Amino acid sequence: MKTNPSKSNTVHIISLGCSKNLVDSEYLIRQLHAGNLHVIHNEEGSEAGTVVINTCGFIMDAKQESIDTILQYVKAKKEGLIDNLFVTGCLSQRYKMELEKEIPEVDQYFGVNDLEHIVRKIGVDFRKELTGERILTTPGHYAYMKISEGCDRTCSFCAIPMIRGRHISKPLESILNEARYLADKGVKELILIAQDLTWYGIDIYRRQMLPDLLLRLSDMKEFNWIRLHYAYPAGFPREIIRVMKERENICNYMDIPFQHINNKVLGTMRRNHNKIQTVELIDYIRQEIPGIALRTTVLVGHPGEGKKEFEELLYFVKDTRFERLGAFTYSEEENTHAAKNFKDSVSGKTKRQRLDQIMSLQRSISSEINEKKTGTILKAVIDRVEGNYFIGRTEADSPEVDNEVLINKADNQLVPGNFYDVRITSYDDYDLYGDVIE
16 A cells, blocks of 8 residues: 655656756766655646755856745745755755855755765765666656766857866767666667866866767667757867768757857857858758757856947848757856956847847747648657647757647657657647647
8 A cells, every 4th residue: 555655755856947957967866766765757736755956057147046045945944844954956056155155944955966966965875876767857768968067168158067077978889788778677768968068088088089979879779769968069060960871760950059140249259150151051960951850058248248239149040940049148157258358238128128039030940840741741750748749859859948739639649758650730930730640
């Protein structure tokens, strides 16, 4: 007979920020499960003996969300809803001393590499033999997998190297072992993540090893899709494209955050690539793999971006027609190169206007791309059921950030995690609608 777990035996993990943070939380959950604790993740308003908030500290909005969440659970602690409150992750790593002073109600703050310390503080033995094992918080058919930590890039606006440290690659065999573990758990889509995938292997193998890693993962034949996120454009190893062309289980999808196109702004950003190199790389990838889905990120309002520079970026987005695009506004981050050397000269209002212009343009581009898919047959994986629809994704779409395929629930009996051929019948700006082909 099952009994409800006690409050004191329950740990609530709250993950904020990016997928890399999510993976850290999944490692933590595995350790706590091994200690026979009941763990819940990202549940609204749940009572628990212990709450662990895994924070983000990348940009101002993310930092504010983290602080608001901490204060929410400080209030819950005062009201007796929780007993212990711990904070970890990027915000805690970066501002530990300030947070201890400003929000002393938190029982303890931890850094990004303090997994063992957190586990022991909660009262569980840390089990080194479980390294690489995790409890997935994503739907069971897909998982993110970090192949490295930290970053050696020197982008002027970014605080990640100060938070996460220098680039450290995971050994190849360690990654393959974790991939086998995930495959045994039923994962069908493996999403490789890092601050910079292209730098994988430089520190321990003295060369860019991402193509070799992709071949080894592909050869396992355990995954329907292997997807790549966060590839830095400067020094991009073109061997990746050859491997992608050769292997059907590596998605024709690439996430390359170009950030800008104006040479002056790129120089101020310290991005190590220029306009000509950017355009040439995009042309090369699209010539080699026609139909590839290119995702990028652009940053508006960086110091040095005037009206002319922004219009050049706008034209670049219009001309390039990225299949997927995200944008964010510059926020001055303490102790970064930009904060030390440049005045944050673009007003908040102007930044928001530029962001709106970029995303309005991308909305129309996305709509036009989707219109051309009407009548075609695409393979889609079903992620979940929501309202009257099964929600799926194509090879061109990563979870959470990209488009989706909606299939009427009344007309189909589909299984989340399974792949289906879908005839696209209609579209809107960011999503497709279709029927499964029997």
